[in-house]
Amino acid sequence: MEFRRINGLPPYAFAVIDGLKREARAAGRDVVDLGFGNPDLPSPEVAVDKLAEAAHNFRNHRYSASRGIPKLRLAAASLYERRFGVAVDPDTEIVATIGAKEGFSHLMWVLLASGDAVLVPSPSYPIHIYAPLFAGADVRQVRLDPENEDGTGGGEGFFAGLMESWESTWPKPRVIVLSFPHNPTTTCVDLAWMERLVSFAREHEVILVHDFAYADLAFDGYVPPSILQVPGAKEVSVEFYTLTKSFSMAGWRMAFMVGNAEIVAALTKLKSYLDYGVFQPIQIAAIVAMNEASEYPKWVAKTYQGRRDALCDGLNRIGWRVEPPKGTMFVWAPIPEPYREMGSLEFAKFLVSEADVACSPGVGFGPGGDHHVRFALIENEQRTQQAVRQIRRALPKLG
Ligand SMILES: Cc1ncc(COP(=O)(O)O)c(C=O)c1O
Numbered sequence: 380m381e382f383r384r385i386n387g388l389p390p391y392a393f394a395v396i397d398g399l400k401r402e403a404r405a406a407g408r409d410v411v412d413l414g415f416g417n418p419d420l421p422s423p424e425v426a427v428d429k430l431a432e433a434a435h436n437f438r439n440h441r442y443s444a445s446r447g448i449p450k451l452r453l454a455a456a457s458l459y460e461r462r463f464g465v466a467v468d469p470d471t472e473i474v475a476t477i478g479a480k481e482g483f484s485h486l487m488w489v490l491l492a493s494g495d496a497v498l499v500p501s502p503s504y505p506i507h508i509y510a511p512l513f514a515g516a517d518v519r520q521v522r523l524d525p526e527n528e529d530g531t532g533g534g535e536g537f538f539a540g541l542m543e544s545w546e547s548t549w550p551k552p553r554v555i556v557l558s559f560p561h562n563p564t565t566t567c568v569d570l571a572w573m574e575r576l577v578s579f580a581r582e583h584e585v586i587l588v589h590d591f592a593y594a595d596l597a598f599d600g601y602v603p604p605s606i607l608q609v610p611g612a613k614e615v616s617v618e619f620y621t622l623t624k625s626f627s628m629a630g631w632r633m634a635f636m637v638g639n640a641e642i643v644a645a646l647t648k649l650k651s652y653l654d655y656g657v658f659q660p661i662q663i664a665a666i667v668a669m670n671e672a673s674e675y676p677k678w679v680a681k682t683y684q685g686r687r688d689a690l691c692d693g694l695n696r697i698g699w700r701v702e703p704p705k706g707t708m709f710v711w712a713p714i715p716e717p718y719r720e721m722g723s724l725e726f727a728k729f730l731v732s733e734a735d736v737a738c739s740p741g742v743g744f745g746p747g748g749d750h751h752v753r754f755a756l757i758e759n760e761q762r763t764q765q766a767v768r769q770i771r772r773a774l775p776k777l778g
Contacts, residue, residue: 384513392743396727400737411766413690413754414737416562416708420627420679423672426664433660442655443662446647447475447635451662454669455620455635461673462594463605471640472613474647477657479592479619479634482646484510485653486617486636487554489645490586491516496552498544500537502744502751504562507590511556519544519552522747523564525702525711534559534568538575545583555580558590560603560706563744563753567597567705570604577606580615586642587616595625595676597706598684607638617642624708625676626668633657633665683708686756686763693767698777710754711741717776723749734773736766 396414403410421427433439446452452469459465467473476482483506491497493515499507501520511518521540526533541555557576559568580587589606597603606616621634636646656662668675690710691703701712713719714726721729723740730736730752739755741748758766771777 387512388509392724392740395724396731396737396740399728399731403731403735408735410731410735410737411758411762411769412737413756413758413763413766414739415757416755417757418624418627418629418679418708419757420682422628422631423626423668423675425671426626426628426668429667430660430664433663436660439659439663441659443657443659445475445650445654445656447473447656448659448662451475451666452635454666455637458669458673459605459607459620459637463608465605465607467607467637468640472643473635473637474643474650475657475662476619476634476636476646476650477654478623478632479590479621480506481632482619482634482636483507483588483590484513485649486588486642486646487511487514487516489649490514490554490588490642494550495554496548496550497554497556498541498548498552499556500558500561501746502563502741502748503556504558504590504592505744507556507558508745511554516554519548520745520747523561523566524747525564525566525713533566534572537566538572541576542579545585551583552585554586554588556588556590557606558592560593560597560704562592562707563709563711563739563741563748563751565704565707565709565711567601567603570608573604573606573612574609577609577612577615581611585615586639587612589616589618591618591620592624593707594620596680596683596708598680598687598703599705601705603706613639615639622665622668625679626672627675627679628665628668631657631661631665633661683756685760686758689760689763690754690756690767693764694770697767697771697774699770699774708756710756711751712738712754713751714741715774715777718774719750723752727752730770730773734766734769736769736773 617638741751
């Protein structure tokens with residue numbers, strides 16, 4: 380049978396590793412899983428309790444509001460005020476989404492159509508590339524390399540790449556996709572970086588879409604900026620904030636798009652045709668999470684930081700040089716020199732079968748990722764240390 384849109388999709392590189400992991404586990408081997416970025420920490424207990432209580436109220440069993448019930452949008456507005464010092468109107472500048480991924484994907488439908496150009500970082504969280512493609516857009520990938528010692532790469536290199544792509548693209552891009560702290564490269568930027576880009580976007584009338592999935596997952600005192608902290612950003616930007624990582628509520632599917640009122644209205648309109656909103660008890664529990672567990676993200680970040688240290692210290696000790704990230708829940712590790720020729724997929728397959736450690740091959744995030752693998756910090760410190768010991772045994776050529 381012939382299908383539309385999905386035909387060009389490459390086989391999910393991550394599925395290959397996942398398959399090997401399952402096979403190894405079925406054979407009784409203890410695989411340490413640092414593959415998929417699926418948070419293992421529990422959601423806040425107050426939210427779980429509230430969900431149970433609200434689910435018992437039959438009035439919550441009906442269709443809910445696609446854009447989110449008013450108190451939910453109010454709680455998100457309070458969070459923005461408290462966390463980022465940004466005032467947003469809960470009626471016109473916030474729409475609830477079924478996770479950031481759903482919101483981002485449908486946003487692309489209202490911003491882009493066939494022939495419209497969009498600039499997207501590469502490597503990238505896959506939906507940042509595929510959602511614009513599903514919308515029919517012409518996707519221009521802009522290299523986002525880890526920061527080098529000589530100051531190239533990182534946010535600076537990406538900024539320069541954006542400017543170059545802007546110059547060479549015709550028709551001019553309608554949208555620039557951003558996401559910092561960045562999955563998978565863990566690149567972080569500061570507010571001054573955001574200011575430069577907002578100023579460029581205002582001058583050139585391009586829309587900035589910032590996926591802020593790792594808003595709260597930052598380490599060593601680094602505080603990731605919201606793009607909306609930039610004065611005037613609302614003229615040209617929207618931002619996704621999700622409870623998935625900050626509150627460890629991945630399965631609940633609760634996020635928001637915040638920012639430019641016209642864009643919020645456009646997505647709200649599309650979504651009013653597509654869905655009836657997240658199950659209302661989840662919306663009610665999300666309100667409680669944001670209002671009553673506002674310190675929870677700090678505990679989540681601290682836990683990931685401990686795991687980051689266990690992994691980075693361990694890998695560096697065994698001769699695999701990695702930079703500890705300032706944010707996200709990942710370590711973006713360059714494949715060690717003696718193994719680099721294998722490419723990331725073969726190397727990741729080798730790690731599952733020889734070290735019983737699952738990770739994500741960098742090529743799954745775009746061709747620019749093939750010199751790296753991504754470790755997700757989703758196992759506790761002991762298991763993470765165990766992974767390092769297993770890697771050391773499997774990679775005798777490490778220096
Ligand atoms: C950059 C980025 N955006 C969005 C998501 C998913 O967010 P949500 O669960 O809210 O759809 C992830 C999850 O890994 C991510 O890394």
